[in-house]
Amino acid sequence: MDDYSVIIRPLVTEQGMHFANTRGAYSFEVHKKANKIQIKNAIEKIYSVKVDKVRTANHRGKYRRRGGSDGMTSTWKKAVVYLDPEYHIDLF
Numbered sequence: 001m002d003d004y005s006v007i008i009r010p011l012v013t014e015q016g017m018h019f020a021n022t023r024g025a026y027s028f029e030v031h032k033k034a035n036k037i038q039i040k041n042a043i044e045k046i047y048s049v050k051v052d053k054v055r056t057a058n059h060r061g062k063y064r065r066r067g068g069s070d071g072m073t074s075t076w077k078k079a080v081v082y083l084d085p086e087y088h089i090d091l092f
Contacts, residue, residue: 002052003042006034010091011078017091030056032077039079049087050051055080 011027019025019075030039036054057080061073083089 001029001034001038003045006031006038006042007046010089012091019080020089020091023031024052024085026081026083026089028081030077030079032075034077034079036079039081043081043085047089048072048088050084052082052084054082 003086008029008031011029013027016027017025028039028043034042036056039054039056040051043054044051057078059076059078061075064073
């Protein structure tokens, strides 16, 4: 799995931007089978930063109904990446 398929997209939310400004923590949606080492290497290579630590969480899909049909939204994996204090990522 290459670095650009590990990181799907950055999660730009109000709470995420607050954590980025105060703690240096950035949130990303990542591939479901990616581990912390792959995520760390991909972030360091793509954004040219030094990663301190990585935390991951699996989000299960939710049950949804639309009209007469029902189904599930897809499951996804979130990674919160903490950077060294002298680095930052410009997401805008």
